[in-house]
Ligand code: KIV
């Protein structure tokens with residue numbers, strides 16, 4: 001399959017074709033997503049929770065993000081890859097934001113970057129876009145600011161908050177982002193945004209939109225800490241892995257593994273070895 005380009009994603013919105021988008025953080029998962037013809041991969045800072053074991057995303061560094069993006073790119077060379085800007089890589093200034101966004105493109109061969117926020121990061125989005133880098137905005141439940149949001153909570157459920165979200169969505173488009181991700185907002189609000197905006201609006205926990213994102217650890221049943229309401233589980237990989245490890249442990253203890261099938265026998269008469 002040919003790698004998609006910006007034009008393909010714009011056309012998919014116009015033709016009302018859904019974009020499929022998953023997170024991946026490592027070589028094998030990226031390769032499996034590509035083999036399954038997924039349209040885009042997000043190397044989310046959710047890697048902090050899903051693969052590094054942090055409680056939130058804020059400890060994740062630029063180095064973590066770059067190295068995971070590089071692994072994903074090796075696993076999925078023909079898939080549109082989104083680098084996710086970690087906490088404090090773009091908050092301080094437009095200049096730092098541009099420099100860090102550039103690292104995703106230059107060092108990890110990302111196709112674009114994503115950052116959190118609406119009105120308040122408009123100048124960052126514009127600065128990064130002006131550097132020639134494609135940007136996806138991210139509004140609604142923004143995990144890097146869960147302190148201010150009061151936790152991992154759905155957003156835009158009352159009119160006042162929904163109005164602010166729509167302002168954010170318009171600011172993201174106005175600032176030059178080529179797409180917007182909306183997380184954990186009512187489908188009614190998402191639908192309104194997808195109609196109002198000319199850029200593609202993708203959703204996670206936000207009902208139908210121009211495309212869907214899901215976190216691989218959630219959909220594959222690998223992330224055990226909690227499961228948001230908006231997740232559909234397509235596999236129970238944790239169970240499969242635990243069973244495999246348990247079986248292996250039992251086999252070793254009961255001497256069922258290794259057997260003659262799993263060894264390299266000597267190539268010369270055994271007597272020669274006994275003289276050693
Ligand atoms: O890091 C991530 O996976 C994300 C999604 C939760 C939207 O930003």
Ligand code: NA
Pocket residue numbers: 044045046057084143
């Ligand atoms: Na993220």
